[in-house]
Amino acid sequence: MLLSSMSSVDIESLATDFYGLIQSFYHAPLYHIILEILLFFAVMWLLFFRKPRPIEKKLTEKEKQELIDEWQPEPLVPTVDPNHPALNVRILDGPVGKYITIDNEQSLNFASLNFLNFVGNERIQSKSIQAVQKYGVGSCGPRGFYGTIDIHLELEERLARFFGCEEGIIYSYGFSTIASIIPAYSKRNDVIFVDEGVHYAIQKGIEASRSNIKWFKHNDLDDLERLLIEQENLDKKNIKKARATRRFLIVEGLYMNYGDLCPLPRMVELKYKYKYRIFIDESVSFGTIGQTGRGITEYYNIDRQQIDLISSTLEYAAGSIGGFAVGSSFVVDHQRLSAQGYCFSASLPPLLAAAAIEALNIMEENSDLFETLMYKSEQLHNKLIAIKGYIIQGDYLSPLKHIRLPNEFNTTGRLESIVHFAQTKHITITVARYLQDEHVLPQPSIRLILNVDITEEEMDFLCAVLQEALVVTI
Structure with missing residues (x-):
């Protein structure tokens, strides 16, 4: 009846519009069609499937207090071992030169990067x-x-x-x-x-x-x-x-x-x-x-x-x-x-x-400073190699050397015990420290630094202490 009431012109116009709609659909970019479909489903979800927001219930003062009493805050920092080095800092006093005063006791310093002993000059x-x-x-x-x-x-x-x-x-x-x-x-x-x-x-x-x-x-x-x-x-x-x-x-x-x-x-x-x-x-x-x-x-x-x-x-x-x-x-x-x-x-x-x-x-x-430093670095290198039980890493001319233990013993804890023993003998050395996000985390080691004013007798004393530390700590 609807069609009979429409003139031939109206039917032709409707057909033209429908044909144009079909043509525009075919010529539309794919991303445009996908976007419109997604928008259609989004509107349907909002109209028919989205759950209304629940009405918030007001708590009584008693209920609020119960929630407060039950709440246990998380610690601001993780639990730390009380023996962690950061909690047991050694206190320095005075310039950090060849000799160093730690906790009111003087010791020979093999821990500072003071190669030419210019600190305190x-x-x-x-x-x-x-x-x-x-x-x-x-x-x-x-x-x-x-x-x-x-x-x-x-x-x-x-x-x-x-x-x-x-x-x-x-x-x-x-x-x-x-x-x-x-x-x-x-x-x-x-x-x-x-x-x-x-x-x-x-x-x-x-x-x-x-x-x-x-x-x-x-x-x-x-x-x-x-x-x-x-x-x-x-x-x-x-x-x-x-x-x-x-x-x-x-x-x-x-x-x-x-x-x-x-x-x-x-x-x-x-x-x-x-x-x-x-x-x-x-x-x-x-x-x-x-x-x-x-x-x-x-x-x-x-x-x-x-x-x-x-x-x-x-x-x-x-x-x-x-x-x-x-x-x-x-x-x-x-x-x-x-x-x-x-x-x-x-x-x-x-x-x-x-x-x-x-x-x-x-x-x-004083260019002879450098010849002296390299000569003493080689001298110390040879003395360290002669100690049984350590692995020495570093160039023989380098005043910076790393000392490690064999694989099964080379842990930070064992190296720390050697450091503490050396301190009792008035020799200051230190374990090399690294951050956990280093690209490659080096193996644990004692970083040993040579000062140009260290004498051969003091090198021998260091090596003797290191040798004794192996017997006492391992």
Whole structure:
């Protein structure tokens, strides 16, 4: 009846509309149809299936109190062993030099990274006092905001000259130096080849860079070249992307966690074959390795122009605070606007810059310091190897060595017992500490540090105590 009441024009118009609807359905993008179907089901769910929100029941005062009485708060911190080292801190008094006072008892110090015994040096103390009298204790501002003082520029110039580079830059904190430098250069989609044994500050720097990280086995150049070949093959598949991708190799001159040297000459050869930039962190090797303490490049007699950037800390051999980097002006200047540790940290206190300058003066005046340190490092290495029951890790020239026990005995607890026994004999040593999120957690070890002023008799005393500790504690 409805159709009979409609004119032929109306029926034709309806058919045309229906045909147009069918055509639009066929020509509509698939994602559009799926979206409309999902919206239809969402509306149906809201209209027919969604449960109404329950009406909240008001509790009486008695019910509220019962809930409060039943509630047991979770502890803010996990349960900690009362014998944990963090709860049994040894208190230091006075400068941390060759000798150290712990809990009012003096002992021989093999635990501090004070390689050249500059902590407490009278010349350095005198220069620091003069700097306080002239500049005060600090600028309270970043370098770019009224924080730069002439002594900062002098230290940067001295460091550049010391390493034979065009320019230097200093940071206020050793850890933030390399951790800021890496993300200043390497960005997302860049590639970083890095030794899996690098210390924690480097790990944090490469994490902050958000780059593509390629870890190779510690000091394994065959594994490094394998990764380089893999990257080269990937680059051939996408040449346009490869042209925009920067590649970096990041290593340590002398590894903090292992005490061994990096095989730099072969790495330089691979640099020109596979086209990457080399960043070396010389935190431990600066002031300890090389005929004049200029680090791994001097030890291998490698032109520093072949190394794109050298970074280090002033907190070990130099006996001050802060860090620095040296290289070409083109490379170093980039950090002044891009390295967060430089841009946003208060500048290095002038007294610490003065201390670092005077430390450099002493290094340049007494180059025999480094020959003595390397000779004594080799001497100590041979004495430690002669002790039965220990595994000694580290280069024979390194003043930093790791001592471990055989596998079945090498636990942190047993090493701690050796440390405590040594302290009763007035020898201060320490177990190496690591954070649980390290990329590769090194095996437990005692980190042993040699001070240049340690005598052969004192080395013999250390070895005798270590030998006795094996008998007493194991």
